[in-house]
Amino acid sequence: MKVGVIGSSTSRFGELWDTPPRLMLKRTIDEALSDAMLSLSSVDAIFVGNMLAGMLGGQKNLGSIVAEELGVSIPAIRVEAACASGGLAVHNGVVSILSKEYDTVLVVGLEKMTDHASDEVAVSLMGAGSSRERDAGLTFPGLYAVMARAHMEQYGTTEEQMAAASVKNHYHATHNPKAQFQKAITVENVMQSMYVADPLKLLDCSPISDGAAAVLLSSEEVAKRNKKREPVWIVASQVATDTLSISKRKSITSVPAAKKAADQAYKRSGIRPSDVDVAEVHDCFSIAEIMALEDLGFYQKGKAASAIENGEVTCGTAKNLVINTSGGLKACGHPVGATGIKQIAELTKQLRGETNGRQVKGARVGLAHNVGGSGAIAVVHILKK
Amino acid sequence: MKVGVIGSSTSRFGELWDTPPRLMLKRTIDEALSDAMLSLSSVDAIFVGNMLAGMLGGQKNLGSIVAEELGVSIPAIRVEAACASGGLAVHNGVVSILSKEYDTVLVVGLEKMTDHASDEVAVSLMGAGSSRERDAGLTFPGLYAVMARAHMEQYGTTEEQMAAASVKNHYHATHNPKAQFQKAITVENVMQSMYVADPLKLLDCSPISDGAAAVLLSSEEVAKRNKKREPVWIVASQVATDTLSISKRKSITSVPAAKKAADQAYKRSGIRPSDVDVAEVHDCFSIAEIMALEDLGFYQKGKAASAIENGEVTCGTAKNLVINTSGGLKACGHPVGATGIKQIAELTKQLRGETNGRQVKGARVGLAHNVGGSGAIAVVHILKK
Numbered sequence: 001m002k003v004g005v006i007g008s009s010t011s012r013f014g015e016l017w018d019t020p021p022r023l024m025l026k027r028t029i030d031e032a033l034s035d036a037m038l039s040l041s042s043v044d045a046i047f048v049g050n051m052l053a054g055m056l057g058g059q060k061n062l063g064s065i066v067a068e069e070l071g072v073s074i075p076a077i078r079v080e081a082a083c084a085s086g087g088l089a090v091h092n093g094v095v096s097i098l099s100k101e102y103d104t105v106l107v108v109g110l111e112k113m114t115d116h117a118s119d120e121v122a123v124s125l126m127g128a129g130s131s132r133e134r135d136a137g138l139t140f141p142g143l144y145a146v147m148a149r150a151h152m153e154q155y156g157t158t159e160e161q162m163a164a165a166s167v168k169n170h171y172h173a174t175h176n177p178k179a180q181f182q183k184a185i186t187v188e189n190v191m192q193s194m195y196v197a198d199p200l201k202l203l204d205c206s207p208i209s210d211g212a213a214a215v216l217l218s219s220e221e222v223a224k225r226n227k228k229r230e231p232v233w234i235v236a237s238q239v240a241t242d243t244l245s246i247s248k249r250k251s252i253t254s255v256p257a258a259k260k261a262a263d264q265a266y267k268r269s270g271i272r273p274s275d276v277d278v279a280e281v282h283d284c285f286s287i288a289e290i291m292a293l294e295d296l297g298f299y300q301k302g303k304a305a306s307a308i309e310n311g312e313v314t315c316g317t318a319k320n321l322v323i324n325t326s327g328g329l330k331a332c333g334h335p336v337g338a339t340g341i342k343q344i345a346e347l348t349k350q351l352r353g354e355t356n357g358r359q360v361k362g363a364r365v366g367l368a369h370n371v372g373g374s375g376a377i378a379v380v381h382i383l384k385k
Numbered sequence: 386m387k388v389g390v391i392g393s394s395t396s397r398f399g400e401l402w403d404t405p406p407r408l409m410l411k412r413t414i415d416e417a418l419s420d421a422m423l424s425l426s427s428v429d430a431i432f433v434g435n436m437l438a439g440m441l442g443g444q445k446n447l448g449s450i451v452a453e454e455l456g457v458s459i460p461a462i463r464v465e466a467a468c469a470s471g472g473l474a475v476h477n478g479v480v481s482i483l484s485k486e487y488d489t490v491l492v493v494g495l496e497k498m499t500d501h502a503s504d505e506v507a508v509s510l511m512g513a514g515s516s517r518e519r520d521a522g523l524t525f526p527g528l529y530a531v532m533a534r535a536h537m538e539q540y541g542t543t544e545e546q547m548a549a550a551s552v553k554n555h556y557h558a559t560h561n562p563k564a565q566f567q568k569a570i571t572v573e574n575v576m577q578s579m580y581v582a583d584p585l586k587l588l589d590c591s592p593i594s595d596g597a598a599a600v601l602l603s604s605e606e607v608a609k610r611n612k613k614r615e616p617v618w619i620v621a622s623q624v625a626t627d628t629l630s631i632s633k634r635k636s637i638t639s640v641p642a643a644k645k646a647a648d649q650a651y652k653r654s655g656i657r658p659s660d661v662d663v664a665e666v667h668d669c670f671s672i673a674e675i676m677a678l679e680d681l682g683f684y685q686k687g688k689a690a691s692a693i694e695n696g697e698v699t700c701g702t703a704k705n706l707v708i709n710t711s712g713g714l715k716a717c718g719h720p721v722g723a724t725g726i727k728q729i730a731e732l733t734k735q736l737r738g739e740t741n742g743r744q745v746k747g748a749r750v751g752l753a754h755n756v757g758g759s760g761a762i763a764v765v766h767i768l769k770k
Contacts, residue, residue, distance in 0.1 A: 045624075054440050054512050061467045061513040064761035067626035068633075073645060075624035076762065077473055078465045082446045088462055092477060098484035127439050128446040239430075239460035241452035248453075260458060376449035377461065 004223025007036025086340025173327025389608025392421025471725025558712025
């Protein structure tokens, strides 16, 4: 498999109260097109990642909205899989190019979440969870708190180690002008923040965000024909699913769907975990980043937490691999439908060497890991220079 | 393009208050698998068409729900484009097979609409419309009423002619044991039913429905290898979009996106409108069927209404082409996410000669026409024996 990423862009993530969703979409898409040095007329189809516009904005049918906004009448397809909507939209874009039905596609994700009362957002988000656990009173932080507690008991993971993931991601975000929180924090800050769902505290949790991200994908042939831009290649795009209810899963100290998707992606591409230079992983909660590093084969079970704590995956002090240079969901922000697409955009810029203060030197291989419904679905992409 | 439909099924459509959505899904999928004489282990990916589960059921992430229900961990992708969600899910399934990433995919659609207050359903449905027209007080029947009035003024179309479309579709549904209304009606019945949005009356409008439909698609190679079942072939799968707001469109006496998708589908397959023996068209309102027959090239502009009235597209009295043997959205029912998939299921059974009292003799070519957001998106499939 070889599909080219020929352009990408990310809007500012954050509380964008003065930016209407359509404007956010338009600007982000325009920027991706100009990054690709491509005109809109070269785009054959659009894939849109969005989770909450129906429930929060009373507006679905985002495919047609994007087409209308751009003034085109090409196929426009909205893909939804909770917080993995963005990654899944990229997967569908990749597959559509491999089909030879489309040569160049735009994949765009957006979410507008901060204009709503927090309980409304929480209820909408739980639309991705199992009704069984929802009825039992569990929220998303609650579900991950259960996983965190199990991980702590089984592997001795500490609250300080979880905090270290947030600290690292905030540090990276200080170098990302698009990030929601461009501000360093300390382990102490995390430990002193209030509990949201014990053992997870406020600063273990990714925020509610507005934002958009876009990538332009082309077939190998078309991407190579464009002499203006060296493409980055997607060499694996794998999806796996699991039960919505975490109580029915094989493991709650890992995310089996992520492990399955990653194993398939490595097999497909011939790339090994040790080949990966930079990865964007789905740290919706700090414990999720720890589990991700284990599920993705970067660390043995129970070994990721101390690695994060020791600065092994921090830009500047890392040995082989840097995690979440964008700031991750925690510090870059988590506009759900955009997140999985932002990951691909960040890796594209990393592999092109365009990320300035957070650049991983000599990065040649990147991996994106996007999870929905507390592990009910996972999407893994591998990118290569 | 050649993708095989190797199995299909449709649940009973109607007010299924005693059937939980998961059970409806499970039964429909089991029936499609047994129709294909295929085991679940042969399925590589799932595409799910659904519009309203998030807004009405508080439950999104339907891809994972289907995977959980079936006990599989394969890719499961929810596609949404309002009332065209089903057709668009089929398109994505077709494209995924052409990519060679998947050999056999399940496309399933469902909607559970009747358990909710009608104003809640109306508000949710308008999530697919333009906010501009929604703010002006227009509902979906209102939007189509505007189109109907324009069509009447421009082409002399009468309320009785529109009524004839409903009468025909109800007649067909008397032969469809899965249809919501298996009951004949007369033009007088339609004319005497109350106005919903002048000139459209209750019996010009498709109902609110529960229901599910599923098809199994395979690559040409895999479909041919299965000696137990003669496949039906999808030879074109085309999508086009338009503005959400009908006031911004080139025409309101036609649906430009449907015309564009149809033109591309004919070009792609080499099939002409006159080759089509049986078609399932998106008659959300009676006027929509009239416009569809013109947009699809079956009749010249302004000529479809009298053709319907004269029984030219009714099973039994038709000359060349029969429209909506399932009963269409009007009489078979319109569980939105399932509708576009039911169309493919109906055509598959027609081309296989398995539709008993509503069978079009010697049918060899079928066409499905699925529209979302009052024409903001259209999907056209052409099937061949």
